[in-house]
Amino acid sequence: MTIPRQDAPHFDLWTENWITLQKPDGAVEALGLEGALRRAHEFRAILEPSPLIVVGVHRLLTAIAQAALDPRSKGELKRLWDSSAFPAEPLSRFAAQYGHRFDLFSPDEPFLQSCDLPLAPAKGDSLKTVAQLTPEVPAGSNATHFRHGLEARYLYCSACAAGGLAAVPAFAISEGRTFRPSINGVPPIYVLPAAKTLFHRLVASLMLPEYQPQVASCQQDLAWWTRPALVPRSAEALEVGYLHSLTFPARRVRLHPTRMTGSCTRCGRRFPWGVSTMVFEMGESRPKDAPFWFDPFCAYRLRPKDSPKPPLPVRPTAGKATWREFASLFLQAPRGEEQERTIRPRVLDQTAALGLAGDEWVFPVRCIGLRTDMKAKVFEWTDAAFEIPAGLLADESAGLTVEDALSFAGDCATKLRGALRSAIGGSGKTKRNESVTNWMSDELWSGLATPFREFIVELARDDAPREQVLRTWTQCVEGQARSAFLKACALVGDNAASLRQRVDAERRMSSALFKLKRDFARQQGWEEANAQCATRSDQ
Numbered sequence: 001m002t003i004p005r006q007d008a009p010h011f012d013l014w015t016e017n018w019i020t021l022q023k024p025d026g027a028v029e030a031l032g033l034e035g036a037l038r039r040a041h042e043f044r045a046i047l048e049p050s051p052l053i054v055v056g057v058h059r060l061l062t063a064i065a066q067a068a069l070d071p072r073s074k075g076e077l078k079r080l081w082d083s084s085a086f087p088a089e090p091l092s093r094f095a096a097q098y099g100h101r102f103d104l105f106s107p108d109e110p111f112l113q114s115c116d117l118p119l120a121p122a123k124g125d126s127l128k129t130v131a132q133l134t135p136e137v138p139a140g141s142n143a144t145h146f147r148h149g150l151e152a153r154y155l156y157c158s159a160c161a162a163g164g165l166a167a168v169p170a171f172a173i174s175e176g177r178t179f180r181p182s183i184n185g186v187p188p189i190y191v192l193p194a195a196k197t198l199f200h201r202l203v204a205s206l207m208l209p210e211y212q213p214q215v216a217s218c219q220q221d222l223a224w225w226t227r228p229a230l231v232p233r234s235a236e237a238l239e240v241g242y243l244h245s246l247t248f249p250a251r252r253v254r255l256h257p258t259r260m261t262g263s264c265t266r267c268g269r270r271f272p273w274g275v276s277t278m279v280f281e282m283g284e285s286r287p288k289d290a291p292f293w294f295d296p297f298c299a300y301r302l303r304p305k306d307s308p309k310p311p312l313p314v315r316p317t318a319g320k321a322t323w324r325e326f327a328s329l330f331l332q333a334p335r336g337e338e339q340e341r342t343i344r345p346r347v348l349d350q351t352a353a354l355g356l357a358g359d360e361w362v363f364p365v366r367c368i369g370l371r372t373d374m375k376a377k378v379f380e381w382t383d384a385a386f387e388i389p390a391g392l393l394a395d396e397s398a399g400l401t402v403e404d405a406l407s408f409a410g411d412c413a414t415k416l417r418g419a420l421r422s423a424i425g426g427s428g429k430t431k432r433n434e435s436v437t438n439w440m441s442d443e444l445w446s447g448l449a450t451p452f453r454e455f456i457v458e459l460a461r462d463d464a465p466r467e468q469v470l471r472t473w474t475q476c477v478e479g480q481a482r483s484a485f486l487k488a489c490a491l492v493g494d495n496a497a498s499l500r501q502r503v504d505a506e507r508r509m510s511s512a513l514f515k516l517k518r519d520f521a522r523q524q525g526w527e528e529a530n531a532q533c534a535t536r537s538d539q
Contacts, residue, residue, distance in 0.1 A: 114253065327406060330388045
């Protein structure tokens with residue numbers, strides 16, 4: 001029996017209003033993919049409670065714009081940046097050719113799903129709840145992060161289901177032996193341009209051929225709208241093009257639409273169709289011996305030339321604020337091939353080469369990541385905004401200076417922990433004082449967040465001597481280290497034995513900081529280093 005069209009489930013992501021956008025005055029409006037692209041210049045940003053969905057939608061819009069416009073030269077991309085909006089004709093051609101490929105519930109070509117799976121649960125299907133699409137919502141054995149509830153009662157509207165699907169190519173993680181991660185492995189930190197308008201954010205995200213991954217296939221680029229809408233279970237993609245990577249079907253999915261009689265349990269909105277259950281299986285992955293994939297929106301730590309280990313993406317780390325990765329994420333920091341070094345996202349290399357910051361003093365970015373145990377457990381997401389001084393984007397020496405500054409602060413934190421543990425830990429008491437030691441480290445780094453911003457601003461000034469800026473930073477780190485250490489000592493106790501331990505701890509701390517400053521001064525080659533460090537002062 002044929003279902004009448006008006007009764008068949010339908011949600012066209014190309015035309016339906018499902019992406020919430022924010023205007024410069026704070027007003028919000030929901031649009032489809034076509035409207036978001038055609039009117040991108042009217043809006044400031046994508047507005048979504050989950051930053052993971054922001055990344056997914058941003059990369060989807062970028063992929064469509066990349067396919068429709070296909071910029072091939074710096075001049076072409078720069079002219080687009082200087083224009084007022086995306087040209088209408090390329091978007092119209094794309095819509096005429098591929099607009100039908102964005103129906104969420106199409107029986108034959110469902111968006112980011114496998115058409116060989118039925119629209120309704122079938123006998124033998126291993127069903128999952130729709131909550132599996134959003135890591136912040138507890139499902140199965142996953143931890144409860146932000147809300148409590150019964151998994152079986154989750155009902156997502158079409159918009160929330162679409163947003164969750166869009167995030168899968170960037171954030172699909174390992175889950176036991178069954179599920180392998182997406183093309184970028186354990187999710188890295190994604191660096192997204194955050195210019196004044198959504199239009200400029202997307203233009204800055206369009207990658208010229210020389211800035212796309214070198215191993216990307218030029219012969220076969222299976223963007224979702226050009227490939228068959230069938231995702232084989234546990235298939236290996238031997239060739240991957242750039243657009244393919246942005247829409248990588250890491251999961252074999254089929255949403256089961258149902259009439260909505262209530263509100264979405266995630267956002268509270270009502271649409272004609274919602275989703276409660278789905279098939280959610282392993283989809284595509286790259287072979288284990290495939291060449292390493294460098295995503296242009298991610299930073300990487302390269303191993304020494306003779307190391308057999310692959311590069312390591314910069315990922316969120318427990319207890320480490322994103323600003324502490326400033327040099328790795330945003331600046332050039334060349335090192336010798338025999339040393340480990342970092343490379344920033346290629347999107348920032350392109351930004352620096354084209355001068356997209358223009359007359360603006362800073363280039364804003366947004367950094368979003370998902371912290372896991374490198375396997376199935378999800379702990380938190382990270383979402384941080386930065387304004388990178390435009391002058392530092394093309395300054396190779398600035399990256400080394402910032403690396404040295406953060407390294408000095410890290411060495412101070414390590415020495416403080418050692419001094420505190422050895423002085424007041426005592427035999428068998430290390431665990432008892434571990435919370436105090438961790439508190440001290442947190443106090444140090446939180447106290448350095450604002451001074452670090454000031455350090456970056458001063459570093460970018462043309463008239464500021466770089467040596468003096470770095471000296472000021474080291475003095476600030478030393479002062480904050482002493483302050484955090486003394487506060488931590490005060491938490492241990494004030495009896496006679498504790499006071500003796502505190503005096504010993506302060507002596508150890510002063511000695512450690514003195515040696516660090518002396519070695520750092522010698523490393524930097526400061527002329528008066530020896531003179532300054534000839535006499536130790538136990539302040």
